[in-house]
Every structure is written in structure tokens, then in C-alpha cells.
Amino acid sequence: MDRLEGVRRYVDDHAEAMIADLQRVVRQPSVSATGEGVAECARLLVEIMAGLGIEAEVVETDGQPLVLGRARAEREDAPALLVYCHYDVQPPDPLDAWEYPPFEARRVGDRIVGRGTTDAKGNLMALLQAVGALRATGGLPVLLTFLFDGEEESGSPSLPAAVERLRARLQADAAMAFDGGFDAGDIPRISLGTSGLLFVQLRARGAAHDLHSARARLVPNPAWRLVWALATMKTPDERVQIEGFYDRVRPPTEAERALLERAGWDDEAQRRALGVERFIDDLQGIDALERLLYSPTCNIAGFSAGYAGEGSKTVLPATATVNLDFRLVCDQDPEEIARLLRQHLDRHGFADVEMRVLGGSIEPSRTPPDAPIVDVTVEAARQVYGREPRLLPTGDASGREATWLANRLGIPGVQTGIGPPAWRGHAPNEFITVRHYLDGICFAAAIWLLAAERLRA
Amino acid sequence: MDRLEGVRRYVDDHAEAMIADLQRVVRQPSVSATGEGVAECARLLVEIMAGLGIEAEVVETDGQPLVLGRARAEREDAPALLVYCHYDVQPPDPLDAWEYPPFEARRVGDRIVGRGTTDAKGNLMALLQAVGALRATGGLPVLLTFLFDGEEESGSPSLPAAVERLRARLQADAAMAFDGGFDAGDIPRISLGTSGLLFVQLRARGAAHDLHSARARLVPNPAWRLVWALATMKTPDERVQIEGFYDRVRPPTEAERALLERAGWDDEAQRRALGVERFIDDLQGIDALERLLYSPTCNIAGFSAGYAGEGSKTVLPATATVNLDFRLVCDQDPEEIARLLRQHLDRHGFADVEMRVLGGSIEPSRTPPDAPIVDVTVEAARQVYGREPRLLPTGDASGREATWLANRLGIPGVQTGIGPPAWRGHAPNEFITVRHYLDGICFAAAIWLLAAERLRA
Structure with missing residues (x-):
């Protein structure tokens, strides 16, 4: 019997227990924003992992703890995979909007x-269930190291030092992550990269306090200072003018361009979704x-x-503040971009403009599409879901997930996920379907079975 | 006996009644912002004016009513003066901060x-008391037309049409106004002009709603649109770049420059008061x-x-708004400047930026220093107060008062006022001293006595 078929049957036979396990974990809150239940959830996971024969431990960090686990393969020379996920959750607010209590994990039909x-x-x-299913049906074909983050929903500030x-x-040999869910049309999505992020606050100061605007003839206006500083940083052609800003930008390879073509893009649908009549530079199709x-x-x-409200209030402001976020792409480095920005301001006569980096900077990441783990994941999706997944060579959002960790x-x-389309992420009434959960177990198993064959071939 | 000396004695002899009259008027609230008591106060003034032999009436406008009065001179060929003041007041909030109820007009020592x-x-x-005092001591030497505004504290929106x-x-033959008070050091201030004002709101729009900032690669950011539009309007050298903006600016005459020299300017004190280390262009002294x-x-x-608060919120805003106020000088016209601004935006590729004029535009005004009413007022101040008044050829603030009306x-x-220095304008515990009130009556009488001699000489 085909090994994947064996896993499928095992999952079907043990579905109720596997659902109960998920409910048990959901019922343990683990809100990283407030800290509620995070440590308890980490200990619960270690217990569950031990029950599946995974050596696991809680690893303290400067923030919320990690859960680190290791599942040995049947064969000593099996390929090794690093498997990332996170066990913390978004706060459940607004509570009133939930049809069922957010930590009850109630089963409602298929959900x-x-x-x-x-x-x-x-x-x-x-x-985790895929480990159990494979072990029960012929053995685990790969060596797995699990890294479960306890503060992903808070930007994983402690992860870089912990790593x-x-x-x-x-x-x-490769890294993978499960997080999030399918695209519309029940299409599995696989992403090979993330954007980086740099977030800075600029502040200009004028008089010691707000003044009657008649004084604007003599007293510098900090809002004008920021307008002039910003106008040197990006021009109406949308080109960033910070010296050196684009130096490390790596354009898509031929293989990546081909992936973009295959992924497809519906201009009309995208413009409708974003609520705009045209894109910058009138971009269309794959160019967009x-x-x-x-x-x-x-x-x-x-x-x-x-x-800036209604009614005329003639004030000369004492301070002006602008928050800027830079989405970065490989191989830009947030720390270097922050340095270039400071240099740019100084060189253009804005040494008086104060600058602070706010929030955690995140490095961009990208995995080449010809890496064996990519084919393995795509083929596993085909086998389990019977359809072609959407493979994106990189993503527009920023986060510290599989590709970041891999880089x-x-x-x-590779970064993928098993949740249903429109699963209400970060919103009330978040759900998973039983089918997506059980199929997801098979998807993990399929990836590992294929990885065992191909990763060291 | 000298006529002014006669007025002084009369005022001294009738001080208690004159104070009681002021208390009566203060006790009638007249808050133009809310409308509270404004109509009642207008009727009260008509009654008081009738008692002083002034023909007076309430004149309705599109907003709060005016009080219009006429006091005939002893001689048919006497010069005619238009006398502006306002009877509405600022709201008394915050009430808790008053030591005595704001509409009790309590006498506390000299206050x-x-x-x-x-x-x-x-x-x-x-x-008004000056009319009574002059009539009782030899007759009113000038024909007076009183125009008392009922919405000065709300920007006098109905005044232009009413005028x-x-x-x-x-x-x-000339106009005068009493409003406000003395400068620090108990120096009477006389001003010969006002600034104009144009207040506009610019708005740019992007997507239909705020978006995740990763979309900024495709969707125009309205804050950048405004930054770029503003950067074309004024450059870091503080020059306004709106075509035609300076065309009608009339520089000071030799006589006006001389007045500036006489008025004086203390750089250190001014910088300290405004809380800045340096002025724009490092301006100093009379140049400032x-x-x-x-x-x-x-x-x-x-x-x-x-x-733009603390913490990183990576949003692509759907709209951006900027409020701009233009202080204008003679002979700029607010309506023309608004037209020039719209043309400027259109010509520089910002036809998409929406523009609305907010609040009432105000024309700038200026009276030449060699007009006879100026010397009359200065000399009257010397006679009554025994010191040199501060004569400013124009003012930095905007309002529809004597010089606006005169233009x-x-x-x-001319614009002057009789209140004490630091009289807590627009703030709790506003006061006048008995001395400043009684001296002010003599000041009005002295102006009119001198005007009778010099205005048609």
C-alpha cells in the first residue's frame, strides 16, 4: 500500500481523537499581546508532543517562550527538516461579536x-498529528526539528536572538512552516519569501508650544520642515530618492518571473478589492x-x-510627526536603510529632524524556486488536494516565518498553511473545518514522505 | 477751563454711576458662539444709548444683530466719526476657573x-460715557455714528454684507475703534492696520478605505500627494511659490518704516516669549x-x-487632509489668492487635490500714518495718559475692526483700546480696572475734542 494512502486511512480512523486534541489546545488561551495563558499552553504542547514520541521542551527567551521539539526518523541518514509554527493567538476582542465563546472550540457542523x-x-x-500518523503506518521518514513561536502575533521580537x-x-536541510490558510477557490498557497519592514518616526520641532499662526512669519513651522524633508525622500514618480536605497534590490530571476506568470493576476478583481480605479504608473497584469x-x-x-479638522483653527504647531514604514525586499537590510535615511536627512539640510526606529525591524527573505523543498511541497499539495497550488515566489507582507528562518x-x-479560505483570521468567529484539518495532517505527511525521497537524492 | 479737564472732573464726580452702568451691561450675557443673550444685550444698549441722547436701533443681519447709533454734534459743520466696537463676548468656559461668576461683574478692589x-x-x-461727559461739559464736538458688532468674537461673518x-x-471723515487693551508697561497701543486671512482645506484621496501598507506598491498614498503638492507651494527658503502670490504685496512706506523704528523690538524678549532660539532667516530687530x-x-x-502615534501601525491611509492659513497683507485679496492656489495646484499636476475655503476670509487693511486721525489719536493718548503710545503701522492679526471698516x-x-495690560482676554478672570475704565472715557473724549479741531482744519 502507498504510504500516503496508509496515512489517510489512519487519519480517518482516528479523526475524533485528533479533533479532540485540537479542541484541547484551543481551549488553553495563549494571547501573546497580554501574556494570558502562553506559558500554560507551552507546557501543554510539550505534554502532547511527548505523547507522540517527540522530545520537547520549553525554551525561555526575552519574551514569550519557544517550544522546541525533535522527532527522530526511522533511518539515521534521513533528511532533516526544520518545522516552524506558532502557538500564540490574537486577542479575542471584540468578545460580543463571537457566536460561540472564543476559547470553547465548539464543533458546529463541519466547523x-x-x-x-x-x-x-x-x-x-x-x-504534530502527522508525526503520529506516519509513525503508526511505517515510520517517520525524516528527522524533524519543531520550533513553535510564542509571540508571532506580536511580531516575534525575541526570535532573532533565540535563533x-x-x-x-x-x-x-530545509525549513517549512504551516500558518494561515487557502486562497479563495480552495487553492492551497505556497510562498517562497517575505518582505522586510523598517518603521521609523520622524519629528520636527518649532516653538516651545503652539502659537497664534500670525507668528508663522518669524517662527519655523515643523510641519513644513517635515513636508520639505519628505519631498526630498520620494518624488511624485514614486522613486525613493534616499541615496543607496535601491542598491541591494534583487530583481526576480527568470524562474521567479515564470512563477509570477503562472500565479496569475486579475487586474479588475484586485482593483475592486483595494477600492481604487488605477494602480500607480497604470500598472497592469504581471507587471503589477x-x-x-x-x-x-x-x-x-x-x-x-x-x-486638521473642520472649522478654521489658525495655529502654528509646535511639533509635527510622521510615521514611515518601508517594505523592503531582498537583499535590503533594515538597519542599513535606517542609516541611509539618517544620512539622507543630514545631507539635505534636515539634521534638525529627529528620527527613531519604532517596532521591530524585519529582514526580507527569499528562497530560490529551484530548491528541492519547493517541488516537494508543490507535489505534496497535488497529491493531497488533487489540484495545482498557487506558488508565489515571495510575499508582500512581512513576518518572521519559514523563509525568514531559512534565510x-x-x-x-517554504511557507504554506492548511486553514480554509476566509477563515476569519484575527477576527471574531475564526474557524477551521474538520476536512481542512484532517487533509492538513495528510499534507504534512505527504511533504515529509516526498522530502525523504528527494531532499538528499 | 480746558475742555478735557472738564470731562475729567465730570468723570470723577460720576464714577460710581459709570461703573454701575458697565456692571449692568456685563451682567447681561451676550455669547455670540452660542447666541446666549445677544439680542437682549443689543436691546439693553439701545436703552442705555437713548438715555445718553443717542438715537439708536437694533439692525438685523444674517447673523447676530448690530446696534447702530447716532449722536449729533453741537455744530452742524462738525467732523463726522465712525466708531466701531462689539458687544458680544467670548464663552466663559472653563467656568470652574473663575474666582467670581463670569457674569456677576463683581468689583474686587480696583478691579x-x-x-x-x-x-x-x-x-x-x-x-458711550464719553458722549454723556462731553454733552454735560460743553457739548459733543463731533458727529458720531456708532456701529456695535454682535459677532466679533465669531469672526464677524455678517459684517461685510451689513456694511x-x-x-x-x-x-x-474717519473711523476709530476701541477694543482690547494696553501693552505691557501700561503703554497705550494704536494700530493702523490688520492682516487678512484665507483659510483653506486641501484633501487627497487614495483607496476607498485604509489598506495594509504592503499595498503601497500599487495604491497611491494621499499623504504623499499632499506632501508633493505642498512642496511646490512653499520652498525651504520660506518663499511662497504660488504664481502671482506676491504681486499685490505693498511694502512699507518710508513713513511706515519710521514708525517701525520708533515702535522698537526686543529680539531677546520676543524669542523668549515665543519659545524659539532663532527666527526664520535669522531675522533680527526692525527687520523681524x-x-x-x-x-x-x-x-x-x-x-x-x-x-502617527507611538507603536508601529503599518497602514496606507485612504485620505489625507491639510489645513492651511494664509495671513495676507495689503493689497492681497483672499478671493484672488484662493483662485491662484487652485490654478497653481492644477498647473503642477495636482488637479486631484480637493480644495475648500473654510471660515470667513478677511481682507487686509492699512491706514496711512499721515492721516489726521492718527495724529489726533496719538496726541489724545499723550494728553490723557501722559506718555507716548506705541503706534504700529499695521497689525499681524486679522479681524474686521476699525481699519478694515475704514478701508x-x-x-x-485707527484701532486702539483701553483695557489694562494682561487683562486675561478670552480667559477666565477677565477684568478691567476702574482707573483704566475711567481714563478710557477721557481718552475717547480727548480724541473727539482734538478731531473737532484738526479733522477739517
């Missing part, structure tokens, strides 16, 4: 409803998708000075 | 405390004062887009 059912406890438990400390224990995935931004996320460790990585 | 005691009911009653309707009845009084501004009064009617005008 299990609750915070974390998809993001990411459903994903995480699918990974450095654990570097030796995280070595593997390429811009979205391969170009960095300098975005004004916020600008605040004086009073840190110098290995290839 | 009368209450909303409007200086601004402008003390000024207004001094003008047009009443134009024939407002004819005079000239810039303050004779140059127009384009001021960012407010800029609002997205989120409308094609006559010269």
Missing part, C-alpha cells in the same frame, strides 16, 4: 470555531504583481500636526 | 471682574518686526493622515 483554530493551532496540531542561541540545534512582490516602499503611515540559517524554506 | 469687562464692554461703555447695506449711513507686519504667510495649521468705506481708521 470548529474558536480563536486559534486555524491561526495557528490547527496548523500546529496538523503537523542565534539555538543555531546549532536548528540545523536542517511584480511591483507588489519585488519593489520596496517608503510609505507615509501617518502624519500629524496641529489641527537566517542559510537553507531553503 | 471689575467678569466676561467682557475689557473685551469689549468696558471699551464700549467708555465710548454694504448701511454704507450711506456709515459715511464719516517688518517681516511680522508686512509679509504674508502660507502656514500649515494642521496635517492629518493615518496614524471698506474709503476713509482712514
